[in-house]
Amino acid sequence: MADDPKVIRMARTLVAAMLLALALTPVAAAAPRPPKVPLWATVNICDTAKHPSAIGIRASMPGLPRKSVRLYMRFRVQWRDPADKLWHNILGTGGNSGFVKIGSGKATRQAGQIFRYEKPAAGETLRLRGVVDFQWRVANKVVRHSRRITEKGHRSTAGADPKTFSAAACVLRG
Numbered sequence: 646m647a648d649d650p651k652v653i654r655m656a657r658t659l660v661a662a663m664l665l666a667l668a669l670t671p672v673a674a675a676a677p678r679p680p681k682v683p684l685w686a687t688v689n690i691c692d693t694a695k696h697p698s699a700i701g702i703r704a705s706m707p708g709l710p711r712k713s714v715r716l717y718m719r720f721r722v723q724w725r726d727p728a729d730k731l732w733h734n735i736l737g738t739g740g741n742s743g744f745v746k747i748g749s750g751k752a753t754r755q756a757g758q759i760f761r762y763e764k765p766a767a768g769e770t771l772r773l774r775g776v777v778d779f780q781w782r783v784a785n786k787v788v789r790h791s792r793r794i795t796e797k798g799h800r801s802t803a804g805a806d807p808k809t810f811s812a813a814a815c816v817l818r819g
Contacts, residue, residue, distance in 0.1 A: 686777040686793040689805035690759060691815035696806055698764045700815045702775035702795060703757035703802055708750050709781050709789070717744045717780040720758035725772040725814075732774065735760075744780060757804055765819030774814040 690701025702720045722740040723732040734740060740760060748754040765771045775795040780787050799811045 684779055684791055684793050685799055686775055686795045687797065687799040687802060688773075688775055688795045688812040688815045689757065689802040689810055691810070691812060692817050693806045696759065696761075698817055699759055699761045700773045700775065700817075701757055701759045701804065701806070702777065703755060703799075703804065704777040704779070704793065705753060705755045705799075706747075706779045706781075706791075707753045708748070710751055711783065712750050713783050714751075714788070715749045715782045716747050716754050717782060718742075718747055718756050719744045719778040719780075720760075721776045721778070722760050723774050723776055725774070727772075734776075735773075744778070755803065762817060765817055767819045769819040771817040772814055773817065 684704070684706050686702060686704040688700060689703040690696045690699055692698055692700075700722060702722070704718055704720070706716055706718065708714060708716060720742040722735045724735055725732050739762070742758045745756065745758075747756040762771065762773075777793050777795075779791045779793070781789040795813050797811050797813045800809075802809060802811050805811065
């Protein structure tokens with residue numbers, strides 16, 4: 646039976662598969678782990694008495710399993726053009742926070758930004774949403790990045806107005 650060519654081929658195939666699995670194990674262990682906590686972004690303020698003609702964007706991102714990692718977010722506002730039905734970036738500093746350092750290390754971090762605009766003309770509306778870019782940096786080099794568009798339904802909305810507000814978009818009314 647040990648001289649059977651089928652058995653010998655099967656044994657060689659099994660040994661080769663085990664060696665390949667062992668060879669790939671260190672590579673898999675060294676690869677960055679996916680975040681355990683999902684990334685999210687939400688509108689947590691939309692044209693309230695306390696924040697008239699304003700949109701607040703809040704986001705959350707997990708840390709990485711390294712102390713040296715620095716976490717950054719960039720908050721941007723987009724407006725929806727009713728003519729072409731597309732979202733467009735609001736250009737300049739009025740719609741872009743630039744990358745903001747929000748913390749370091751392994752912990753999940755949240756941050757937010759409020760953008761204020763002129764009230765639309767009477768009878769007009771301005772539909773807004775947020776886009777958040779996330780960066781994980783080590784020694785000022787980006788080692789991971791991601792992007793999220795605001796969505797509704799997030800419970801952890803510190804600074805929300807009203808208190809538990811979470812939306813995908815915001816409509817400013819004139």
